[in-house]
Amino acid sequence: MKNLLSLKDRTILITGAGQGIGLAMSKLAIELGANVGGVDLxxxxxxxAADELGSSFTPLIGSVxxxxxxxxxVAQLVERYDAIHGLVNNAGIIRPAMIEKMTSDQWQQVIDVHAAGSFYFTQAVGRHLIARAKAGEGAPGAIVNISSDSGRRGSxxxxxxxxxxxxxFGMTMSAAREWAKYSIRVNAVCFGAVETQMTETIRxxxxxxxxxxxxxxxxxxASPEEVSMPVLFLLSDSASYITGQILSVNGGYTIAV
Structure with missing residues (x-):
């Protein structure tokens, strides 16, 4: 029986791959047979991470x-592996401050990494996936955007x-609608509190x-390893009919129809 979770012979680009959840996702993707391009500043x-993960991991150093x-x-990864089959927009930073005290730099830095950075990589990978689809190279691939309960409830x-x-959320649903005709799937995963450096204050x-x-x-x-599994599921053939969805992976912190 075919292993529908296998990522054998696929190339996945993961941002924020130098630590935490991004590193855990990189390890799992490689265990499932993928080559990984890891982006981090x-x-x-x-x-x-490259020393630990070996030749299946390509470090791509820079700012999203x-x-x-x-x-x-994207061009470097395509040159090495011929194609990209998946993208995880995971890179993130925090610059905490109360609203009345937040500086324009604190606001913009976070928006630039999470929103603009995810758009830039979605656009770059999407162009490649569309070209593959037009060339008839099979199902081109999938994109997973990492969101948060903070996006649903505020923080x-x-x-x-x-x-x-x-x-x-808007980026995920819009891309899913635009690119469905190319069989490009786009979904988002909403994390709660995961055991990483970013949640040390809460924990x-x-x-x-x-x-x-x-x-x-x-x-x-949650551990970085267990929240990584739903993300890799959405990149696999097991999720071949899932697009435009927001999946909560938060231990039930938000429960809704």
Missing amino acids: NADGLNK SDQVFAQHA IGQINYSAAKSAM NDERFRDQYLQQIPLSRF
Whole structure:
């Protein structure tokens, strides 16, 4: 029987791959048979990941908020592997501040990485996937955008992050509608609190941690490894009829029809 979760002979581009969830997704994708192009601004982290993951991992050092870099990264990966079959827009930063105290730089930096960066890579990879579809090279591929519960519910002290993560919903649904005719699938995954550096304040401060855990029916935080699995599922043939959807992976923190 065919393994529908296999990513054998496919090339996946993952942004924010130098640590945390991006690194976990890279490892899992390679275990499932894929080659991975990992994008990160953190050269040390990305090179360390390359040493760990071996020849199936190609480090692509640069900022996702640089549109020219996005185009070059896609071209470099296509040159090495002939094609790209999947994209995960995962790169992210936080610049916390209350609304009345937030600077324009704090606002713009987060918007540039999450919203603009995801658009630049979606556009660059999408152009490649469309060309493959027009050339009749089979089902061209899939894109997964990483969003957050903050985009659904808002987040105190992070209006920039919440706004950027809400933007991922519109980007996902619009791209899914535009590119369905090319059999390009586009979905989003909404994470809750995952055990990464970005959530250390919530997880290590008793006041925040206990209050947050009380709202999670599964009563625990997620590991980077377990939230990676639904993302890779959406890139695989198991999700061949799923597009334009927003999947919550948050232990039940948000439950809705």
